[in-house]
Amino acid sequence: MQSTKPPGGTRDFLPEDIRRREYVIGVVRRIYERYGFEPLETPAFENIETLLGKYGEEGNKLIFKILRRGEHESSGEADLALRYDLTVPLARVVAQYQNQLPKFFKRYQIQPVWRADRPAKGRFREFFQCDIDSIGSTSPVVEAEILGAVAEILTTLGFQEFSIRLNHRRLLTALLEKAGVPEAGHGEALIVIDKLDKIGEAGVTTELMAKGLSADVAGRVLASFATAGHGALAGLGALVDGHAGGTTALEALNAIVAITPAAPHIKIDPSLARGLSYYTGAIMEIAVTDLAGSLGGGGRYDNLIGMFLGRDVPACGFSLGLERIIVVMTERKMFPPSLAAGAVDVVVTFMDDDSLPEAIRFASDLRSLDIRAEVHPEVTRKFDKALKAASGRGAKFMAVFGENERTLQQVSVRDLVKREPLAPMKRESAAKEIARLVGRER
Amino acid sequence: MQSTKPPGGTRDFLPEDIRRREYVIGVVRRIYERYGFEPLETPAFENIETLLGKYGEEGNKLIFKILRRGEHESSGEADLALRYDLTVPLARVVAQYQNQLPKFFKRYQIQPVWRADRPAKGRFREFFQCDIDSIGSTSPVVEAEILGAVAEILTTLGFQEFSIRLNHRRLLTALLEKAGVPEAGHGEALIVIDKLDKIGEAGVTTELMAKGLSADVAGRVLASFATAGHGALAGLGALVDGHAGGTTALEALNAIVAITPAAPHIKIDPSLARGLSYYTGAIMEIAVTDLAGSLGGGGRYDNLIGMFLGRDVPACGFSLGLERIIVVMTERKMFPPSLAAGAVDVVVTFMDDDSLPEAIRFASDLRSLDIRAEVHPEVTRKFDKALKAASGRGAKFMAVFGENERTLQQVSVRDLVKREPLAPMKRESAAKEIARLVGRER
Numbered sequence: 001m002q003s004t005k006p007p008g009g010t011r012d013f014l015p016e017d018i019r020r021r022e023y024v025i026g027v028v029r030r031i032y033e034r035y036g037f038e039p040l041e042t043p044a045f046e047n048i049e050t051l052l053g054k055y056g057e058e059g060n061k062l063i064f065k066i067l068r069r070g071e072h073e074s075s076g077e078a079d080l081a082l083r084y085d086l087t088v089p090l091a092r093v094v095a096q097y098q099n100q101l102p103k104f105f106k107r108y109q110i111q112p113v114w115r116a117d118r119p120a121k122g123r124f125r126e127f128f129q130c131d132i133d134s135i136g137s138t139s140p141v142v143e144a145e146i147l148g149a150v151a152e153i154l155t156t157l158g159f160q161e162f163s164i165r166l167n168h169r170r171l172l173t174a175l176l177e178k179a180g181v182p183e184a185g186h187g188e189a190l191i192v193i194d195k196l197d198k199i200g201e202a203g204v205t206t207e208l209m210a211k212g213l214s215a216d217v218a219g220r221v222l223a224s225f226a227t228a229g230h231g232a233l234a235g236l237g238a239l240v241d242g243h244a245g246g247t248t249a250l251e252a253l254n255a256i257v258a259i260t261p262a263a264p265h266i267k268i269d270p271s272l273a274r275g276l277s278y279y280t281g282a283i284m285e286i287a288v289t290d291l292a293g294s295l296g297g298g299g300r301y302d303n304l305i306g307m308f309l310g311r312d313v314p315a316c317g318f319s320l321g322l323e324r325i326i327v328v329m330t331e332r333k334m335f336p337p338s339l340a341a342g343a344v345d346v347v348v349t350f351m352d353d354d355s356l357p358e359a360i361r362f363a364s365d366l367r368s369l370d371i372r373a374e375v376h377p378e379v380t381r382k383f384d385k386a387l388k389a390a391s392g393r394g395a396k397f398m399a400v401f402g403e404n405e406r407t408l409q410q411v412s413v414r415d416l417v418k419r420e421p422l423a424p425m426k427r428e429s430a431a432k433e434i435a436r437l438v439g440r441e442r
Numbered sequence: 443m444q445s446t447k448p449p450g451g452t453r454d455f456l457p458e459d460i461r462r463r464e465y466v467i468g469v470v471r472r473i474y475e476r477y478g479f480e481p482l483e484t485p486a487f488e489n490i491e492t493l494l495g496k497y498g499e500e501g502n503k504l505i506f507k508i509l510r511r512g513e514h515e516s517s518g519e520a521d522l523a524l525r526y527d528l529t530v531p532l533a534r535v536v537a538q539y540q541n542q543l544p545k546f547f548k549r550y551q552i553q554p555v556w557r558a559d560r561p562a563k564g565r566f567r568e569f570f571q572c573d574i575d576s577i578g579s580t581s582p583v584v585e586a587e588i589l590g591a592v593a594e595i596l597t598t599l600g601f602q603e604f605s606i607r608l609n610h611r612r613l614l615t616a617l618l619e620k621a622g623v624p625e626a627g628h629g630e631a632l633i634v635i636d637k638l639d640k641i642g643e644a645g646v647t648t649e650l651m652a653k654g655l656s657a658d659v660a661g662r663v664l665a666s667f668a669t670a671g672h673g674a675l676a677g678l679g680a681l682v683d684g685h686a687g688g689t690t691a692l693e694a695l696n697a698i699v700a701i702t703p704a705a706p707h708i709k710i711d712p713s714l715a716r717g718l719s720y721y722t723g724a725i726m727e728i729a730v731t732d733l734a735g736s737l738g739g740g741g742r743y744d745n746l747i748g749m750f751l752g753r754d755v756p757a758c759g760f761s762l763g764l765e766r767i768i769v770v771m772t773e774r775k776m777f778p779p780s781l782a783a784g785a786v787d788v789v790v791t792f793m794d795d796d797s798l799p800e801a802i803r804f805a806s807d808l809r810s811l812d813i814r815a816e817v818h819p820e821v822t823r824k825f826d827k828a829l830k831a832a833s834g835r836g837a838k839f840m841a842v843f844g845e846n847e848r849t850l851q852q853v854s855v856r857d858l859v860k861r862e863p864l865a866p867m868k869r870e871s872a873a874k875e876i877a878r879l880v881g882r883e884r
Contacts, residue, residue, distance in 0.1 A: 002491055004538035004750050007522055010485035012535050014542070015549070018481040034809040036786040036816030036835070039460040043452035043568050044486060044524070044554065045506075049444055064487075067507045067520050069558040076518015078509050080449055082486075093454050096446035100456070102834050104819060106785070107457070112486065116511040126485050139819035144802065152809075259802050308446050343548070344478040360586065360701050367476040367594075374478030377546060377581035392544050393478070 009117070009125030019339045020326055021128070025110055027156050028130055028320065032108040035149040037132050040107040042089035045080040052081070054088050054307075056277070062115045082114040086131040087304065087317060094135055095308035104136040110322070122327065130296075133317035135305070140252060142316045143282050143300065144260035150286070150296065150318055151262035157325065158334040161289040164265045167272040168253055168282050169299070174246025175239060175270060179220040181213060189213070190273040193225050201226055225271045233257075233268055252282060278304045284318070291328060296320040342394010345438050346373045349386045351402030353379055358427075359401045362411065365431035370440050391416050396438060399430070451559070451567030461781045462768055463570070467552055469598050470572055470762065474550040477591040479574050482549040484531035487522040494523070496530045496749075498719070504557045524556040528573040529746065529759060536577055536757075537750035546578040552764070564769065572738075575759035577747070582694060584758045585724050585742065586702035592728070592738065592760055593704035599767065600776040603731040606707045609714040610695055610724050611741070616688025617681060617712060621662040623655060631655070632715040635667050643668055667713045675699075675710055694724060720746045726760070733770060738762040784836010786814045787880050791828045793844030795821055800869075801843045804853065807873035808841075812882050833858050838880060841872070 006012050013021070029039075051063055065078035083089060086109045094101065110130045117123055132149065134142045147164060154162055176186050192207045199207070201222055208218040224239055233254055240246030257263055274283040274297060281300030288295055298318030306312040329335055346366055350359040359375050366373035374393065380386035383400075390398040400412040411430040413422045425433050448454050455463070471481075493505055507520035525531060528551045536543065552572045559565055574591065576584045589606055596604055618628050634649045641649070643664055650660035666681055675696055682688030699705055716725040716739060723742030730737055740760030748754040771777055788808055792801040801817050808815035816835065822828035825842075832840040842854040853872040855864045867875050 002750065003489065004534045006485050006534075006538075007487060007489050010487070012485070012538070013481075013483040014539065015480035015482065018483055022481075033785075034812065034814050036814060038457035038785045039455075039464075040457065041455040041460055043448050043454070044556065045449060045452070045568075047445065047449050061512070064511070064522075065509045065515070066524075067509055067518070069506070070503070073507070074518070076509070076516070080506075082508070092446045092448075096448075096454070097456065104831070104835075106816070114486065126487075134819070137819040141798070141802070141817050141819035145805075145817060145819075148802075148806070259799050261802065261806050308444060343475075343480045356583070357701050360583070360590075360703065363587075364590070364703050370476065372476050372478060374548070375583050375587060377576075377579040377583035377587075389546070393546075 007125075009119035009123075011124065011126070015343065016340070020330065020335055021322070023335060023339055024157065024322060024325055024329070025130070028110065028153055028322075029108070031149055031153045031156065032132055035106075035145055037106045037108040037149070040090070040093065040109045041111055042083065042086075042093060042109070044112075045082050046089060046092070048079055048081045050081075050092055051084055051088060055084060059084065062117055064114050064116055083111070084115060085113055086111065086129050086319070087133070087301075090131070090133055090135075090317075091305045091308050094305050094313065098309065101135075104134070106132070106134045108132045122324075124323070128322045130320040130322040131317055133315055135313060135315045138302070138314045140255035140259065143256045143284075144262075146298070146316060146318050147256070147266070147284065148261040150320065151265050153320070154286070154295070157329065159288060159295075162265060162295070163267045163287050164262060165269040165272045165285045165287055166253060166256070166266050166282065167269055167274075167284070168249035169279050170245040170281070171236070171240070171249035171253070171270060172273065174243040174249065175224040176221065178239065178241070178243060178246070179224055180217045181221060185211060185213065189221060193221070193271050194273040196226060196271050236268070236270065249281075256282060274299055282316070286321075288328070293324070294321065295325055295328070342396075344372045344374045344393050344395045345440075346371060346397045346399055346434060347376055347390035347393055347395040348373060348399045349376045349380050349390065349401070351380060351383075351386075351400065355401040355403070355406055358406060359399075362399060362401065362427075362431065366434065369431055369435040371431075371435055371438060387414070387416075397434060399434070449567075451561035451565075453566065453568070457785065458782070462772065462777055463764070465777060465781055466599065466764060466767055466771070467572070470552065470595055470764075471550070473591055473595045473598065474574055477548075477587055479548045479550040479591070482532070482535065482551045483553055484525065484528075484535060484551070486554075487524050488531060488534070490521055490523045492523075492534055493526055493530060497526060501526065504559055506556050506558055525553070526557060527555055528553065528571050528761070529575070529743075532573070532575055532577075532759075533747045533750050536747050536755065537752075540751065543577075546576070548574070548576045550574045564766075566765070570764045572762040572764040573759055575757055577755060577757045580744070580756045582697035582701065585698045585726075586704075588740070588758060588760050589698070589702045589704040589708070589726065592762065593707050595762070596728070596737070599771065601730060601737075604707060604737070605709045605729050606704060607711040607714045607727045607729055608695060608698070608708050608724065609711055609716075609726070610691035611721050612687040612723070613678070613682070613691035613695070613712060614715065616685040616691065617666040618663065620681065620683070620685060620688070621666055622659045623663060627653065627655065631663060635663070635713050636715040638668060638713050678710070678712065691723075698724060716741055724758070728763075730770070735766070736763065737767055737770070784838075786816045786835050786837045787882075788813060788815045788839045788841055788876060789818055789832035789835055789837040790815060790841045791818045791822050791832065791843070793822060793828075793842065797843040797845070797848055800848060801841075804841060804843065804869075804873065808876065811873055811877040813873075813877055813880060829856070829858075839876060841876070 063084055064082040066080040067073055068077045068079045112126050113129050114126050181189050188211050196204055205218050257266055278301045279299040280302045283299035285297035286295040296319055300316040302314045303312055348359045348363045350356045363373040363375050376389055398414045409427045410424045411427055412424055505526050506524040508522040509515055510519045510521045554568050555571050556568050623631050630653050638646055647660050699708055720743045721741040722744045725741035727739035728737040738761055742758040744756045745754055790801045790805045792798045805815040805817045818831055840856045851869045852866045853869055854866055
């Protein structure tokens, strides 16, 4: 007998899992569409050249590669690869359809991606990404609207206390330069600073010095990032002090905060680094009280599309951590109770073969009133057995047809939640009566 | 510069494509759920052993295989393979979660599958399948409900004239045995009979004789299938004449037709063969007037799950041809016109930088009334340019904020469909007024 588990790092989604995911996706879609974002989907795999070299050396290793078909199969060569993120396919799409798409294009994309990471708790090889991107403008309106939409989604899902950490790549550069870190060491220094929350100020100093910075420089780095961290834009102005890139960056952040509806949630945080190397401007990340890690992040990347198009096109994007949102909402019981309801509202049962046609007709009547109804497929001669089957389906009511009901033109209905029979209903009005009871009247 | 086309046989789905697909999927889901089917999803890839040997020799060749990762990558070995259909993963899931799933389990699954077919017009390497399956009962209620749901979906989508061809595997066997075809020749004979519509009676006779049947036997085969084809169950009863399997099959078909709400659409058709070898009982296929090919098909398969579970579990399924349904509905203009509407209802434009905050606030007001609104990201000093940009987004209205509007606490609104300005609206009531105009009032 073969194994029947899904492959390592992947999951089967049973009905309740899907209902939870669809609930979140429904909110995400509705709000993104209100902000003028349009849906886009790309194939599960891309030509392998499209993906290789876009995610760094580590990324290359995590790409799932597909064998050439036919006579080439035995060569072991791969010509296709599974989607690794939604940003590179978007860049390809923008280049391919540049004449069809509006100059200012806003899309959302909600699809699975695949990464050959070592599977671990909460880390999967197949998981959904949920991205929005605005293409074609460098205006701060872009960041302001993206952050507004993200904040509205989180609020609608029931998250009360969250903050949006906001920083700017050029502010990072300015602060490092001002502190005296040589340009070649910026990357390493940012990785250390990113750990401030975890290893504290002493830890950061030690690690910076291990990377070859003097005690003096390390101290100034720490001062810039740690002390300004919880401060306002004014304090940063003094630190940047006339640095051209830093000044531009602060102006950009000011402009975003001034207009975005998400302003109450925003915290300017110069220690936010974000891993990806392609960001060129504002960067942002969601932090939730009492929750390690983030629920999503993004930033401006004005050069990536040029890799496919041959000329740069400004862009800014945000990726919501759909999987993590679902985990947190499940743990904190934030889903509406109606999602946990069973598959059907009413199970219709027949007690003898002659009652089957009437049972099917009654199910049709219920469905025409938008009630989820199911005919239990086997004749049930024992009431207890029927009851058990109907309860097992999570139904609210069981409707029973037998010789008696046919003769009297009635339906016997049992409330499965209260575990008691209702007064027999007239056959002709029973469907409407049940619709009223399950709140589906109109 | 790299190619920016999607890989051969795959497609990028632009906003309008997705809206059409989501519309159809929305109807499918709603109706399947009314019949008590629950959603299920499985990973994009399976362990390769799960798929190999399930689809015949030809099928094996069309499976996309994924290279082992890490140090094994250079070996050219594959350990995973992309989903080829939704039935084999379902069988695996039923075996894996047998204690968690209800004994009588009804699921729908709408996900892409991948087949390395040679790409051709209307034939893709990535396409959606849309399956329902009922697990756990041999009752004709199962077929009756599946056919009822499918007929309701097609009617709701706007298909008027369609028929459901219905046959039974054991009826096929009975007719061939009665006609004198040796058992070893049944498979080949069915393939020929399946072509009756295309090559006619003379063609079928010639091909049957080429397969080694005598003129006498070929004639009897043709008589069974062609003459009974459009007839009633009664005629078939005479042909089957006491053959045990054939009699059982006719009883099963009778029972289905007697109770299914889809009865008006059903045509018993003994020439329907269906390709897949795993069917064991009733088989069915949708035919639409003036349309070659089918919009979907399915049947009963009582042995497949046993390959994973070790004991047989009865099952019956139906696969709707989602891609074909979308093509036909597009060609026949069956989609509601609202789907072709643009990405936004209102584009909000600001004519000077000082008007931007008010433009953003107004967009928020519109969104809180469920209106899709977008702030054009760049300041627009020329009205013509603003108009062009807003029209390009497919918007119905453009709302303009400039110095004048700020001073007078007004909004200038232009109807982009009628191409005329409206009377200026008071800022405080403008959002509600526009909601009324786009039919979003409540």
